[in-house]
Amino acid sequence: MDRIRKTIIALMLLWLPFAVTAQPSKVKHVILIGCDGFGAYALPQAEMPQLKRLMQEGAWSLTARSVLPSSSAVNWASLLMGAGPTVHGYTEWNSAVPEIPSADTSRFGLFPSVFSLLKEQRPEAVSALIYSWQGIGPLLEKAATTIRVAGKDNDDFCVDTAVAIIKSVKPVLTFVHLDEPDGVGHNIGHRTPEYYKELQKVDARIGRIVKAVEDAGIANESVILVTADHGGKGKGHGGKSLDEVQIPWVVYGRGVQKGRALTQPVITYDTAATIAWLLRLKMPESWRGMPVKEAFR
Known part of the structure; x- marks a missing residue:
């Protein structure tokens, strides 16, 4: 019996690393909130009680990074497509089509995104x-x-639209893009009192979306992820400074570790990979992102 018991224990220890990285059970909804031009440098000093509550009750990184250039379309593409610009082909701040031919395409004609994966693999699932x-x-x-x-x-x-959709439809995947604080960053500047004041409004909007998830009765089976495309320096972005490149990455909800400061590097294309992993979607070989498993129990 002792030999059998030791064998069982040895097998359990052998499989333990795989067990702790299994997807959290019963995740049925993912809500992605993207705040344009939100530099991670600003969060510690910002008056953002809603977002900081998600950090306290979830997992977070203030050293997550954009891809280069630290501009909008190239990074929103990377965030949603699980790969960088040399693979998906979108390379400019306002790219509407790939400047480099995409290395892969979905049956919908563009580089595979987390939305196209969901549609292909779970066609009945509602996305917003x-x-x-x-x-x-x-x-x-x-x-x-x-x-x-x-x-x-x-x-x-x-936000009004997202709240109504979340409450009434309860999509499997919801992406809400907010244009601020990027507008204030361009018009007045990063690291200005006006920028920090705008972040208070951003925080209130995040809080409304979180409340909608709770009011919809799906909080216990949802994961909420808040991040950005890039930060900024002066009145611009696109460069290589940490103010421009480092972005917040905050995840909260079902299966997420509480108060966990992430230690492993997070790149923006890991966001799509994490969402696909949570929703049990098979990722294409062309993706380069990796699920941020450290954030989950």
Whole structure:
């Protein structure tokens, strides 16, 4: 009996590393909130009680990184497509089509995104895309999104719409793009009082989306992820400074470790990989992102 017991224990120890990285059970909804131009440098000093509560009750990194250049379309593409610009081909701040031919395409005609994976592998699943900056639209295949709303540079409209959709439809995957604080960063500047004041409004919008998830009765089976495309320096971005490259990455909800400061590097294309992993979607070979398993129990 002792020999059998020792053999069982040895097998358990052998499989333990695989057990602790299994997907959290019963994750049925992922809500991705993207805040344009939100540099990670700003979060410690910012008055953002809603987001900081998610950090305290979830996992987070303030050293996650964008791809280069630290500009909008190239990074939103990377975040949603699980790969960098040399693979997906979108290389400019306002790319509407790949400047480099994409190394792979989905059956919808664009480089595979987390939305196209969901549509291909779970065609019955409802997805929702709500975006403030119009540059988001060309990055995601229309046929791969169930609900698609262009907010026309109005973040409050986007949040109102997202709240209504989450409560009524309860999509499997929801992406809400908010254009601030990027606008204030460009018009007034990063690291200014006005920038930090705008982050208070961003925080309130995040809080409303989180509350909608709770009001919809799906909080116990949801994961909420808050991140950005890039930060900024002065009145711009696109360069190589850490203010421009480092972005917040905050995850909260089902199966997420509480108060966990992530120690492993996180790159923006890991976001798509993490969402695909949570929703049990098979990732294409062309993706370069890796699920951030450290964030989960």
